Amino acid sequence: MSFQIKSPGEAYDVIIVGSGAGGGMASKILSEAGFSVAVVEAGGDFDPAKEEDRTQLRPPWESPRRGASTRNRPFGDFDAAIGGWDIDGEPYTRTEGTEFDWFRSRMVGGRTNHWGRISLRFGPNDFKRKSIDGLGDNWPIGYEDIKPYYDKVDQLIGVFGSKEGILNEPDGYFLPPPKPRLHELFIKKGADKMNVPVIPSRLSILTKPINNDRGACFFCNQCNRACQAYADFSSGTCLVKPAMKKGKVDLYTHAMVRKVTTDEKGLATGVSYISKVDMKEYKLKSRVVVLGASACESARIMLNSKSSNHPDGLGNGSGMVGRYLHDSTGSDRMGFIPDLLGRKKYNEDGVGGMHVYTPWWLDNSKLNFARGYHIEYWGGMSMPSYGFGFGMDTIRKYITDEFGKPSQNGGYGAGLKKDIRSYFGTMVGMSGRGESIPRYENYCEIDNNTVDKYGIPVLKFNYNWTDQEINQAKHMQDTFEEVLTNSGAVLMGEKAGPDSKYGLHAPGRIIHEVGTTRMGDNPNTSVLNSNCQAHECKNLFVVDGGPFVSQADKNPTWTILALAWRTSDFIVGEMKKKNI
Amino acid sequence: MNRRENLKLLFTGSLASGIFMTGCGPEAPKETLHAPTIGEGTKWGRTPEELAENAALQEDVFFTEDEMKKLNYLVDVIIPKDETSGSASEAGVPDFIEFIVKDMPYYKTPMRGGLMWLDTEAQDRYGKAYMEASEDERIKIIDDIAYPDQAKPEMARGVKFFNTLRNLTSTGFFTSPEGFKDLDYKGNTPNVWKGIPDEVMAEHGFKLEEKYLPIYMDPDTRHTLAQWDEEGNLIG
Numbered sequence A: 001m002s003f004q005i006k007s008p009g010e011a012y013d014v015i016i017v018g019s020g021a022g023g024g025m026a027s028k029i030l031s032e033a034g035f036s037v038a039v040v041e042a043g044g045d046f047d048p049a050k051e052e053d054r055t056q057l058r059p060p061w062e063s064p065r066r067g068a069s070t071r072n073r074p075f076g077d078f079d080a081a082i083g084g085w086d087i088d089g090e091p092y093t094r095t096e097g098t099e100f101d102w103f104r105s106r107m108v109g110g111r112t113n114h115w116g117r118i119s120l121r122f123g124p125n126d127f128k129r130k131s132i133d134g135l136g137d138n139w140p141i142g143y144e145d146i147k148p149y150y151d152k153v154d155q156l157i158g159v160f161g162s163k164e165g166i167l168n169e170p171d172g173y174f175l176p177p178p179k180p181r182l183h184e185l186f187i188k189k190g191a192d193k194m195n196v197p198v199i200p201s202r203l204s205i206l207t208k209p210i211n212n213d214r215g216a217c218f219f220c221n222q223c224n225r226a227c228q229a230y231a232d233f234s235s236g237t238c239l240v241k242p243a244m245k246k247g248k249v250d251l252y253t254h255a256m257v258r259k260v261t262t263d264e265k266g267l268a269t270g271v272s273y274i275s276k277v278d279m280k281e282y283k284l285k286s287r288v289v290v291l292g293a294s295a296c297e298s299a300r301i302m303l304n305s306k307s308s309n310h311p312d313g314l315g316n317g318s319g320m321v322g323r324y325l326h327d328s329t330g331s332d333r334m335g336f337i338p339d340l341l342g343r344k345k346y347n348e349d350g351v352g353g354m355h356v357y358t359p360w361w362l363d364n365s366k367l368n369f370a371r372g373y374h375i376e377y378w379g380g381m382s383m384p385s386y387g388f389g390f391g392m393d394t395i396r397k398y399i400t401d402e403f404g405k406p407s408q409n410g411g412y413g414a415g416l417k418k419d420i421r422s423y424f425g426t427m428v429g430m431s432g433r434g435e436s437i438p439r440y441e442n443y444c445e446i447d448n449n450t451v452d453k454y455g456i457p458v459l460k461f462n463y464n465w466t467d468q469e470i471n472q473a474k475h476m477q478d479t480f481e482e483v484l485t486n487s488g489a490v491l492m493g494e495k496a497g498p499d500s501k502y503g504l505h506a507p508g509r510i511i512h513e514v515g516t517t518r519m520g521d522n523p524n525t526s527v528l529n530s531n532c533q534a535h536e537c538k539n540l541f542v543v544d545g546g547p548f549v550s551q552a553d554k555n556p557t558w559t560i561l562a563l564a565w566r567t568s569d570f571i572v573g574e575m576k577k578k579n580i
Numbered sequence B: 001m002n003r004r005e006n007l008k009l010l011f012t013g014s015l016a017s018g019i020f021m022t023g024c025g026p027e028a029p030k031e032t033l034h035a036p037t038i039g040e041g042t043k044w045g046r047t048p049e050e051l052a053e054n055a056a057l058q059e060d061v062f063f064t065e066d067e068m069k070k071l072n073y074l075v076d077v078i079i080p081k082d083e084t085s086g087s088a089s090e091a092g093v094p095d096f097i098e099f100i101v102k103d104m105p106y107y108k109t110p111m112r113g114g115l116m117w118l119d120t121e122a123q124d125r126y127g128k129a130y131m132e133a134s135e136d137e138r139i140k141i142i143d144d145i146a147y148p149d150q151a152k153p154e155m156a157r158g159v160k161f162f163n164t165l166r167n168l169t170s171t172g173f174f175t176s177p178e179g180f181k182d183l184d185y186k187g188n189t190p191n192v193w194k195g196i197p198d199e200v201m202a203e204h205g206f207k208l209e210e211k212y213l214p215i216y217m218d219p220d221t222r223h224t225l226a227q228w229d230e231e232g233n234l235i236g
């Protein structure tokens, strides 16, 4: 293969690497400020409003595998995300005896095309955890610094919810929440008995339009397939494309950034990327480089950007790039509600995701773990797809006929058919998503022995959970059992015990990985300053989950968006002042 | 290829396709109901690699004619026609199973071996292949493997096979148009959801929480642009 470097054209004001949550927000704010912007994206274009990209509203039989998952689509054949845990030609490795699974999407909009849209603000305590429990570190900023940006993100992008006045679950500019579904009322009934709060969920789905470019939700419960009306937030449709329409934004697709280029003073001059179309390397120049390739990928790019000024990788004099990698904890349980057998059929879809959730409600000083978790709920009459009707060899005994007589496990024939019909919509499940303690010992680094198919050295992960997370997972399992039992549900499966770390998923599995380029006031212990600007390279910024000092018991994306907006405002100011 | 050619400006103007609100400014736009496309399509968002993979799987043939005959019989034993809906074979379940064992190759040997096991079992019991046995004889074998909690230990292999076949048949049937009819499935239809019907609330003795009643989304009046006051209270 011939390897040539094309001579660079004119310089852009800003190059943004990645078109996910952070990159998308930066493209909008920086282009609106009048700057010329290049968005360099490793994946292809995607627009769910185009008929050929639409998987929404398709019944299962339009997929030959009835919606089952594939390597490319681990969340099912109709899922909008293209990529997954295991991308052909793009490996990653792990240190023996450690765990980490890395979920990537390769498309315009990144992982926001199918994310769960759970959009929770971090609260005042979430920025100051060290002051509360002595573990980890405080953020160099507080809730008051980011609050104005949360307010703006709410109004620009839209999120429904209810004002609750809970200190560490700050309210926002909410759209109307949808009413609960039937199984959610069963859960609430159970949770009420043990004082576990169940309140309207907070998802970035438009239950009312917020502008004239995006439609309102039409209630199909399929946000993960990406919305043809743009009624749910994804970065491609709500940020990048509008920015392209209004401003000077060039979108480069199928362009895999290898490194940030620097000059003799160690400042960023642009990026080098491999075009997936012709497998050649190209260069782009700019005054400022913004990394939004996702927390681990931005760390990888920095570590791969070695030069005489930055021998250990760009901005890595402290050795902190890749360190403090942390994901949310997660553990799940499900049950079956006999009261719902043979339930009346009606359209139960609603929005894509839960209509109610449980924010963290306890005081950690009285528990054997330091940080909390929230609970997500699912269940009901959602559209059957591959896997529906499985397991009658173990769960049919819970299905009773009109006289209350239970069936036998297994079987066949008209009786089996009737039982499956009656069982449809009776399952409920819950998932805890909690905060872990960020640790120096959990990190990603460059694997010197392995390159991807573009010749770029890959990441090697090194991550282990501690008792903090394991004790938290145990608490989740105990809580789930109690909530389900109180809801009148029959518990399904065995309770996860110590051998499985109480069902605690491997790090990376919850897909909230952050912290790899964390911010801080001390350049020896952090990569970025409180404006997400590299301590050692003033025209390099990171806008994904990398800057997080700690991940809270919330999902990260609303904070990524707010921080990216704040960082972009800072960039605009510095560029106007000619500081960069 | 030069830089310009590599530059992809892919915005297609889909916003102009008439499915969006036409007004501008916060004065409520008039035409707001989104009328989404439903139903068959050809490419449904597949990447070229996925299209090629699916086509290759579809072209490949796994089950022999004899095996297919057996499958056709067995899936209808599991899901027969009744007064609510048709049978598994009528719903195309054997073809679905043919595809799925190629897509998930770990099914291949257990399925082939299980179908063979029926023949060897029928040979041992009746001295003939399974499909040559009488209806009564065939069902006898099934009765011995269909109930995992009662089955004799020596039937374990057959039980395992029948569990798998029950799973695939049930899922194949209930994810087909016939299966949706059977379940009386009402979802996947835009602009219908309105919350729990009153009679269902009454049946289970539930009431919505008073304090949320004023803020819940009202499907009938949801098409005006959102506006907030300075405290973040929704005022429009």
Ligand SMILES: Cc1cc2nc3c(=O)[nH]c(=O)nc-3n(C[C@H](O)[C@H](O)[C@H](O)COP(=O)(O)OP(=O)(O)OC[C@H]3O[C@@H](n4cnc5c(N)ncnc54)[C@H](O)[C@@H]3O)c2cc1C
Pocket (backbone or CB within 6 Å): A017, A018, A019, A020, A021, A022, A023, A040, A041, A042, A043, A075, A103, A105, A106, A107, A108, A109, A110, A111, A112, A114, A115, A116, A117, A118, A119, A120, A255, A256, A257, A258, A292, A293, A294, A295, A297, A301, A511, A512, A543, A544, A545, A555, A556, A557, A558, A560
């Ligand atoms: C199934 C699922 C459910 C989720 N649910 C939620 C939820 O409910 N709430 C929540 O807050 N979060 C959720 N998340 C997480 C959320 O998707 C991420 O936090 C968010 O998308 C991260 O944004 P990002 O800015 O890091 O960019 P990403 O969305 O990760 O996008 C990064 C982009 O950069 C591109 N890129 C990567 N490397 C390169 C390179 N070298 N060169 C060029 N381009 C590159 C990628 O192709 C991609 O498009 C979920 C994720 C998944 C997968």
